Amino acid sequence: MSVKDRVMKIIAEQAVLDVEDVKMDSTLEDLGIDSLGLVESIFSIEEEFDIQVPFNANEPGESEFDISSVASIVKAVETLVSEQA
């Protein structure tokens, strides 16, 4: 599975949706993922890829890790994974 597919799967699971219903341009709000859900998703991503995601729940919008859409999250994870390799 690609990084993208693995991230989509994590987000879908958090949103209690089928993977097909998660679109790249969806925002977390569209998917009904709240602040706790976001922290859990990031935890799952870290566990899945064995990476450290720079994210502070106090100012989610201002973290280096861009969470504005599913696409931005996928891109950020791809970057972190490639940096680690």
Added chain:
Amino acid sequence: MTQNRVVITGVGTINALGHNAATTLEAMREGRCGIGPLDIRDVDRLGVKIGGQVRDYDETTHFNRQQIVLYDRFTQFTLLAAKEATDQSGINFSGELSDTTGVVLGTAAGGVNTWDDNYRSVYEDGKNRVHPFVIPKLMNNAAASHVSMEYNLRGPTFTVATACASSNHAMGQAFHMIRSGMAKAMITGGSESMLCFGGVKAWEGLRVMSKDACRPFSANRNGMVQGEGAAVFVFENYDHAKARGADILAEVVGFAMTSDASDIVMPSKQGAGRAISGALRDAGLNREDIGYINAHGTGTAANDKTECAAVADVFGKHADKLMISSTKSMHGHLIGGTGAVELLACVMALRDGIIAPTIGYEEPDPECALDVVPNEAREVKVSAVLSNAFAFGGLNAVLALRKV
């Protein structure tokens, strides 16, 4: 129903700012920061490496070997603070007073160091046997029970666990018991000691911790910092205190508690506001009477914005006149013990006319546009104050105090 007046006749503490009330208040007056690098086992495996740790502390100078096997660090802190408070109060527990005086203390997590050490021993070191006193050492009520035994206090004694509001809820119970006539005196306050690998790691998971400093209300804040320690008070029936010629430090006049009934971690302006206005109503105080509020002020965006909005809502125009500061910037967030240490700042405001500052304040935040007493203590006489505590789980507890 007749309502008895309730006063504070003794205070004691040990926390990152000092090992007693005098040094703690001096640090608050000077705006000193007690937060620094954590000195704990496996700190290199933590992402958050700072905390408001009690420094220069050697348990063996205070307790003997038999005591140490039974006293977790949170119990040790409680006993030291209780000794200071009862010494200052000069109260002599005997006869009927001893039968009716109890101990109500707050702690969120009790003997976390004991859990941590013993999990390590069975999981990491593979041991199959633990010390026989692990359970009586780690239980949340251990501190309350040891204070009760130490002073032969045989009245209502228990521990309150409401996360970050534990101490305020505990002190509220003690207040109610004396006000109603159920007790003439109570030992109350709270304690917490979760600055160990497991305790900090658990908080790290929530991603609300700062890696550099606690800067409540400052636009560039980036989270909370854990602290540890205890503060203990002697609450006493006013007539009883007066009759024995006790030095009365402040009067506890109101208490209110509410539940947000909404979210397990996100605070609610309505829930906080109802607790604040409830405490004013219970105290029979007008909004304009309040000169100072010791804020919950954790340094997280969620708390600080919600708390300031709640204060603005309840106080209206007077919100711009009162002072509100968060001493967590100096001693860190003592979780279940925090309200107790923060009540010291309230007593100082009433008794000495010194308002403890919010240190680490660097940039104004338009969403926290109140007088947060930035960086430097201020000399202002105030006659009534509030102490806010808003816990995870949406549980809010606010105390109102007045000058005597």
